Amino acid sequence: xxxxxxxxxxxxxxxxxxxxxxxxxxxxxxxxxxxxxxxxxxxxxxxxxxxxxxxxxxxxxxxxxxxxxxxxxxxxxxxxxxxxxxxxxxxxxxxxxxxxxxxxxxxxxxxxxxxxxxxxxxxxxxxxxxxxxxxxxxxxxxx
Numbered sequence: 001x002x003x004x005x006x007x008x009x010x011x012x013x014x015x016x017x018x019x020x021x022x023x024x025x026x027x028x029x030x031x032x033x034x035x036x037x038x039x040x041x042x043x044x045x046x047x048x049x050x051x052x053x054x055x056x057x058x059x060x061x062x063x064x065x066x067x068x069x070x071x072x073x074x075x076x077x078x079x080x081x082x083x084x085x086x087x088x089x090x091x092x093x094x095x096x097x098x099x100x101x102x103x104x105x106x107x108x109x110x111x112x113x114x115x116x117x118x119x120x121x122x123x124x125x126x127x128x129x130x131x132x133x134x135x136x137x138x139x140x141x142x143x
């Protein structure tokens with residue numbers, strides 16, 4: 001072998017259209033991968049929701065019936081201890097006020113939990129944000 005055979009030849013310069021075509025292919029592959037990740041994460045959530053929503057609906061209906069019956073029993077119990085011609089009015093008012101306070105506490109707690117645990121797929125969004133920064137750095141380095 002001659003010594004010239006061991007010398008590496010520099011790569012041939014590529015033209016701009018070839019580079020742009022390669023970037024477009026890589027970007028398309030990149031976007032397809034990220035879209036697949038997003039779809040998989042949403043499918044995973046949807047599988048859990050298919051069971052959770054009907055169960056929650058049945059639970060809500062049963063809880064509503066129980067709520068109404070318990071309220072009527074509490075109103076009747078309070079009305080027994082009030083010696084007034086308006087005892088039913090005051091009994092309903094007392095129970096209504098109690099549920100208004102408890103409902104306010106529940107609403108506050110629910111809103112706080114919803115603000116802490118968002119519905120959107122957080123991991124995918126964070127990955128996409130990081131990828132966006134990476135693409136911007138790569139574009140700036142190429143220019």
